[in-house]
Amino acid sequence: MANHMMFLSLLALSCALTLAFEPSPLQDFCVADTTSPVLVNGRACMDSKFVQPAHFSFSGLHLAGNTSNRFGSIVTPVNVAQIPGLNTLGISLARIDYAAWGVLSPHMHPRATEILTVLEGTLEVGFVTSNPENRFISKVLQKGDVFVFPVGLVHYQRNVGYGSAVSISGLSSQNPGVITVANAIFGSNPPLPSDMVAKAFQLDNNVVDYLQVTF
Ligand SMILES: *[C@@H]1O[C@H](CO)[C@@H](O)[C@H](O)[C@H]1NC(C)=O
Numbered sequence: 001m002a003n004h005m006m007f008l009s010l011l012a013l014s015c016a017l018t019l020a021f022e023p024s025p026l027q028d029f030c031v032a033d034t035t036s037p038v039l040v041n042g043r044a045c046m047d048s049k050f051v052q053p054a055h056f057s058f059s060g061l062h063l064a065g066n067t068s069n070r071f072g073s074i075v076t077p078v079n080v081a082q083i084p085g086l087n088t089l090g091i092s093l094a095r096i097d098y099a100a101w102g103v104l105s106p107h108m109h110p111r112a113t114e115i116l117t118v119l120e121g122t123l124e125v126g127f128v129t130s131n132p133e134n135r136f137i138s139k140v141l142q143k144g145d146v147f148v149f150p151v152g153l154v155h156y157q158r159n160v161g162y163g164s165a166v167s168i169s170g171l172s173s174q175n176p177g178v179i180t181v182a183n184a185i186f187g188s189n190p191p192l193p194s195d196m197v198a199k200a201f202q203l204d205n206n207v208v209d210y211l212q213v214t215f
Contacts, residue, residue, distance in 0.1 A: 029045075029056075029085055029087075030043075030088040031045060031048070031055045032044070032084035032087035033045060033047075042088055043084070045087070046084070055085040056085035057083065058082050058083050065095070067097050071104070071105060072159070073096060073098045073103060073104045073159075075094050076094065076097075077093075079093075079176065080092070081175075086174040089174055091171070092170070092173060092174050092176060093168065093169065093170055095167075095168055097165075098123070098157070098165040098167075099164055101158070101160070104156060104158070105156060105183075106154050106182070107155065107181060108152055108154050108181075109171060109179075110151075110152060110179060111175065112151055112172045112173035113149065113150055114149040114170070114172075115169065116148075116157070117144070117145070117146045118142060118143050118165065118166075120143060120166040121166065122143075122159070123140070123160065123165055123167060124157070124160045125141055126139070126155060126156060127150065127155035127156075128153065182211075186208075186212050186215040187212070194208045194212060197212075
């Protein structure tokens with residue numbers, strides 16, 4: 001009976017682990033075949049005979065992105081879209097450049113925890129825990145400091161220095177996804193019903209109309 005219970009507990013545990021995240025690869029690699037009509041959870045694998053070093057490579061991450069936009073930040077992603085060889089491997093990278101006082105707006109990654117390090121400048125970073133606490137956890141980071149954004153939580157980065165800033169993040173998915181809160185709420189296509197958004201955010205309808213045009 002004890003053995004039986006233990007077996008069931010282990011089964012439940014292993015199911016939870018395999019269902020919550022992608023199963024471990026069953027081959028050395030599965031380079032994404034972007035031309036394949038086969039739809040799987042991820043990309044289909046290309047025939048390994050045709051795999052080249054370039055399928056595992058990306059160049060130019062030393063180059064600063066152009067931060068001349070209204071947010072003063074730019075992300076250079078390095079995930080399965082840039083490196084097909086990352087397919088199924090559950091890991092990726094991003095470089096982020098920030099102009100002075102630039103912001104990377106509140107956003108979340110539905111499929112990845114993020115670990116960020118500052119290469120240049122001073123960044124204020126923070127995330128908010130889920131309901132009902134909605135606790136704001138924040139820190140100012142200097143060059144060489146590292147910070148973690150747990151999977152799925154809303155977070156942001158802001159350059160709080162007078163020069164430019166650079167950070168690099170590792171993410172625990174080859175396809176982490178990004179949901180920018182403002183874009184999802186005020187910039188959806190087609191727009192969310194503005195009276196619903198006004199009530200949900202306790203805003204005047206005119207403010208919502210303005211925000212829906214802005215985003
Ligand atoms: C950066 O982007 C701005 C706005 O799109 C553009 O005017 C400018 O030429 C770009 N700068 C460089 C160095 O590409």
